[in-house]
Amino acid sequence: MIDLRRLQVLRVLADRGTVTATAAALYVTPSAVSQQIRSLAAELGVDLLRQEGRRVRLTPAARELLRHADILAEQWEHARADIASGGTELTGALRFTGVSSAIAAVVGPAVARLREQHPRVESTMDEMESTEAFQLLLADAADISVGFPTATTPPVDDPRFEQHVLLDDVQDLLVPTGHPLAQQDSVTLRDAAAEPWILDFPGGDTHDVVFAACATAGFTPRIAHHVKEWFAVSALVAHGLGVCLLPRLVPIPDEHAVVRLPLHGSPRPARTIIGTVRRGAARHPLIAAGLSTVAAVGREIAARR
Secondary structure (H helix, E strand, C coil), X not given: CCCHHHHHHHHHHHHHCCHHHHHHHHCCCHHHXXXXXXXXXXXXXXXXXEEECCEEEECHHHHHXXXXXXXXXXXXXXXXXXXXXXCCCCCEEEEEEECHHHHHHHHHHHHHHHHHHCCCEEEEEEECCHHHXXXXXXXXXXXXXXXXXXXXXXXXXXXXXEEEEEEEEEXXXXXXXXXXXXXXXXXXXXXXXXXXXXXXCCCCHHHHXXXXXXXXXXXXXXXXXXXXXXXXXXXXXXXXXCEEEEECCCCCCCCCCEEEECECCCCCCXXXXXXXXXXXXXXXXXXXHHHHHHHHHHHHHHHHC
């Protein structure tokens, strides 16, 4: 008999790599995760896991089972969508997750619009980095993610997800008002090669984006400060403590004495903002409405630019 719950545990375990992380994602105990996997393995008569230190490695049998589990998960999403389509009015909970700039510029306006159009829909938002947002989707702890691809997010053809491009978010160079570059209309990224840089921590979403852009421009940035929040980043730039790349979606506080400089030449760094759902879930009327609304907000932002 097909047990979607046990298959879901295996899918999350394959994504998280440890029993402890899987248990945290699914809000169960590690012993419950181990029991589910042992039960599934016993039913199939095969080994599904091999222990390697603190992590576990999936056996070839488990990898083959995952391929079928992804297909079954998509069919389950279709079933949920077909059942929900019988209603005459949108109602229920819609869970968004995403990076802070996308929540502020895209998800927030979309949720406000959904509330006006569908007052019986209860939307919630959780700020997460892009990789974590994909993990929430997989664990069925979120319905729609709005973020951008990074080195650690799934590829566009990952069978577990559907990724929809919402807009391209161009990045500018942020410098203090008294900086020698501040008087120019635009600059190249290499013009800032010798500057001290303010970046997110290694492993953060924007860290790899900046490093990749700088490498393409022919230099490695000298990091002076590791700062995560954009408000703090622009404050440090205003004090002359470094420069940074700032996405257009991110507003600058009026009290920060900085200049946003457009970049010309190659590269011109940009983040592709994507809306992601579990594969098959886009047919669900509630999720479809949410995805359509964030897409409309994305088009409006692109048109204003």
